[in-house]
Amino acid sequence: MRITCPVCGERDRREFTYKEAALARPEAGADLEDWDAYVHLRENPAGVTRELWYHEMGCSAWIVVTRNTVTHAMLGSELASGADLGGKR
Numbered sequence: 616m617r618i619t620c621p622v623c624g625e626r627d628r629r630e631f632t633y634k635e636a637a638l639a640r641p642e643a644g645a646d647l648e649d650w651d652a653y654v655h656l657r658e659n660p661a662g663v664t665r666e667l668w669y670h671e672m673g674c675s676a677w678i679v680v681t682r683n684t685v686t687h688a689m690l691g692s693e694l695a696s697g698a699d700l701g702g703k704r
Contacts (some may be wrong), residue, residue, distance in 0.1 A: 619692045622674040630672040661685050667695060 617622040641649040663683050670676045677695035682688060 616687065618668060618680055620670050620676060621692060621694050622676050626673060629656060630670060632671045634667040646661060661692040663690065
């Protein structure tokens with residue numbers, strides 16, 4: 616898979632580390648079930664999704680990548696500092 620870094624251009628995905636862009640961290644004092652879900656449970660959506668990637672072996676930028684998990688098509692990327700993460704995927 617190739618990811619386009621807005622700073623460095625197209626790169627191999629092995630240069631990046633993946634994180635979910637819209638995880639809602641539980642508040643301090645939340646139930647253990649909420650923390651368990653936050654740490655262990657993830658959605659695996661089929662279709663278009665927004666993901667947070669860190670360009671670890673490049674410019675160290677955080678970027679939001681929009682891609683289709685069914686077709687593996689890369690639909691866009693932008694610097695996370697300018698992205699609206701607002702919990703939407």
